[in-house]
């Protein structure tokens with residue numbers, strides 16, 4: 001049974017946005033991404049600082065990285081980190 005149809009929620013290309021001022025390059029998000037869309041790099045602007053970058057061709061906007069980032073450095077358009085954690089908690093609770 002299809003509960004949600006594409007007319008109500010059209011499938012738009014969704015990818016995350018990373019705030020480089022918040023990200024400390026810890027790599028937690030990279031470890032949880034199911035499609036290996038994230039990579040840790042050295043910052044070109046700030047020597048010694050690490051950053052995360054996303055491959056928009058691979059990212060499908062699942063939001064797992066956003067929910068796990070301890071710095072709240074990842075934004076998913078239309079879905080805040082608190083809402084995502086709430087959805088995950090509901091899903092775990094069954």
Ligand code: SF4
Nearest residue numbers: 023024026027029069
């Ligand atoms: S989990 Fe957050 S702080 Fe850590 S690398 Fe990813 S975006 Fe940066």
Ligand code: SF4
Nearest residue numbers: 033059060062063065
């Ligand atoms: S939103 Fe999902 S697919 Fe995209 S980078 Fe984050 S964990 Fe990976």
